[in-house]
Amino acid sequence: xxxxxxxxxxRPHLLRxxxxxxxxxxxxILAALQIHYPPYDQSVQGQDQSxxxxxLTILALPVFIGxxxxxxxxxxYFRRTTTELIDGPxxxxxxxxxIAWIAISAALVLFLAVVGIVTLASSNVAxxxxxxxxxxxxxxxxTGSGTAGGAGPELQVQxxxxxxxxxxxxxxxxxxxxxxxxxxxxxxxxxxVTSLDxxxxxxxxxxxxxxxxxxxxxxxxxxxxxxxxxxxVRCAELCGLWxxxxxxxxxxxVSQSEFDTWIAQQQKDYEVISxxxxxxxxxxxxxxxxxxx
Amino acid sequence: xxxxxxxxxxxxxxxIVLVVAFVGLFMLxxxxxxxxxxxxxxxxxxAAVGQANEWPRPNDPHPDWVGYLPTTTWKVPxxxxxxxxxxxxxxxxxxxxxxxxxxxxxxxxNMHVTYFDDKGNPQEGDMTSIDPTQAAHTxxxxxxxxxxxxxxxxxxxxxxxxxxxxxxxxxxGPGIYRWQxxxxxxxGTLFGNGGPMQTIGYMGGTLIVT
Numbered sequence: 001x002x003x004x005x006x007x008x009x010x011r012p013h014l015l016r017x018x019x020x021x022x023x024x025x026x027x028x029i030l031a032a033l034q035i036h037y038p039p040y041d042q043s044v045q046g047q048d049q050s051x052x053x054x055x056l057t058i059l060a061l062p063v064f065i066g067x068x069x070x071x072x073x074x075x076x077y078f079r080r081t082t083t084e085l086i087d088g089p090x091x092x093x094x095x096x097x098x099i100a101w102i103a104i105s106a107a108l109v110l111f112l113a114v115v116g117i118v119t120l121a122s123s124n125v126a127x128x129x130x131x132x133x134x135x136x137x138x139x140x141x142x143t144g145s146g147t148a149g150g151a152g153p154e155l156q157v158q159x160x161x162x163x164x165x166x167x168x169x170x171x172x173x174x175x176x177x178x179x180x181x182x183x184x185x186x187x188x189x190x191x192x193v194t195s196l197d198x199x200x201x202x203x204x205x206x207x208x209x210x211x212x213x214x215x216x217x218x219x220x221x222x223x224x225x226x227x228x229x230x231x232x233v234r235c236a237e238l239c240g241l242w243x244x245x246x247x248x249x250x251x252x253x254v255s256q257s258e259f260d261t262w263i264a265q266q267q268k269d270y271e272v273i274s275x276x277x278x279x280x281x282x283x284x285x286x287x288x289x290x291x292x293x
Numbered sequence: 294x295x296x297x298x299x300x301x302x303x304x305x306x307x308x309i310v311l312v313v314a315f316v317g318l319f320m321l322x323x324x325x326x327x328x329x330x331x332x333x334x335x336x337x338x339x340a341a342v343g344q345a346n347e348w349p350r351p352n353d354p355h356p357d358w359v360g361y362l363p364t365t366t367w368k369v370p371x372x373x374x375x376x377x378x379x380x381x382x383x384x385x386x387x388x389x390x391x392x393x394x395x396x397x398x399x400x401x402x403n404m405h406v407t408y409f410d411d412k413g414n415p416q417e418g419d420m421t422s423i424d425p426t427q428a429a430h431t432x433x434x435x436x437x438x439x440x441x442x443x444x445x446x447x448x449x450x451x452x453x454x455x456x457x458x459x460x461x462x463x464x465x466g467p468g469i470y471r472w473q474x475x476x477x478x479x480x481g482t483l484f485g486n487g488g489p490m491q492t493i494g495y496m497g498g499t500l501i502v503t
Binding site: 160165177248269270272286 | 391392395424477486491
């Protein structure tokens with residue numbers, strides 16, 4: 001069996017390809033470093049996801065550029081010039097080359113898999129930010145473990161999906177239900193996502209949270225907002241006529257004092273309907289299931 | 294071979310035309326907007342659009358569907374106060390989320406309701422919430438923060454009577470705002486959320502702010 005060797009005549013091609021690849025890869029990586037990758041940095045988890053996206057892009061770019069320029073270069077310089085139908089040169093093996101590309105590809109893929117898994121795992125863990133002395137609470141069940149208004153354990157917030165709106169219940173504040181999601185900055189939050197009717201998906205884009213909202217299920221996610229400002233909430237699961245409008249751009253990350261003021265007002269407004277709303281629970285089975293017939 | 298290909302191509306074209314026609318006709322089949330731009334909305338809610346008192350739709354393809362009348366597409370001016378009167382003729386079927394029993398987003402945070410109590414006596418007053426189990430429908434424009442529950446006609450109310458709900462709210466800038474009912478009131482459909490709840494012209498619609 002013959003062994004593939006690079007012919008003397010092909011060395012200029014190889015050198016040219018190598019130079020093009022290195023130059024374009026450097027340019028591509030420099031360009032990639034200028035991009036602000038979603039979901040940006042409004043939460044610790046979102047920032048992790050952005051960094052992971054940047055890393056994946058930077059590692060994938062040289063591979064992508066290498067494949068593309070090899071295809072284009074071959075199409076230009078090794079194009080068949082006659083209409084004569086003849087066999088091309090035989091394809092011969094080269095063990096070192098084969099070992100090299102398999103090893104490099106495997107190393108890249110495994111590295112990316114590890115990075116992705118670690119980010120995914122860390123995205124669903126409560127994380128402290130620059131707030132000395134703030135303890136990260138354990139998952140305290142469904143009744144709330146935090147201290148109202150305090151900078152203590154995780155703030156528990158329930159996301160209640162229904163056709164076609166999200167409402168929110170704050171377990172630590174008597175289960176008060178609100179029409180918008182407000183979160184205090186720098187405080188870990190435990191989100192409990194559920195649905196009253198069909199399958200929805202709670203997507204707080206800038207916070208880097210996307211969680212299925214299933215009826216009868218308490219889907220738990222963690223997020224730690226680290227920058228104040230507004231964020232968007234939308235449904236990411238096709239859920240009927242107004243799915244496209246099941247969104248709210250009035251989500252807010254605010255300071256702890258602003259949050260305390262806001263939640264106190266919500267509790268006051270909520271009093272008029274509080275007795276009619278069921279007690280805070282992991283999920284709800286509204287009765288009767290079949291309404292109006 | 295060519296003949297077979299021609300038949301296949303013709304068949305594909307016919308199917309495409311039929312699908313496009315079906316979808317197009319479906320999209321076009323919706324009630325028009327209230328004539329002109331208005332700051333007063335007078336609406337009627339009924340258990341069956343074919344049996345409405347004020348704006349019956351005898352030729353409606355779904356005469357037994359619950360609905361708002363005369364239409365669910367309304368044109369209103371931007372940055373204005375809109376006065377709404379709803380003649381509510383339907384019985385209660387209850388809210389899936391009792392939270393929506395509270396009034397949100399109206400001027401004064403309330404609504405004025407004339408109704409018949411449990412004993413069939415006429416009553417009238419301002420309300421900031423209702424018993425969620427007694428809701429027949431809601432008038433909700435989520436993007437404007439307007440959520441108004443509509444009290445269902447009680448079992449002891451005189452036959453043929455209605456509850457009248459009046460309130461006002463403010464519009465923002467121009468745009469198309471979706472409108473919906475939060476009571477799963479679609480009789481005969483799974484979880485009450487099918488049919489009229491999923492069709493514009495019945496329990497879904499738009500507020501066109503110009």
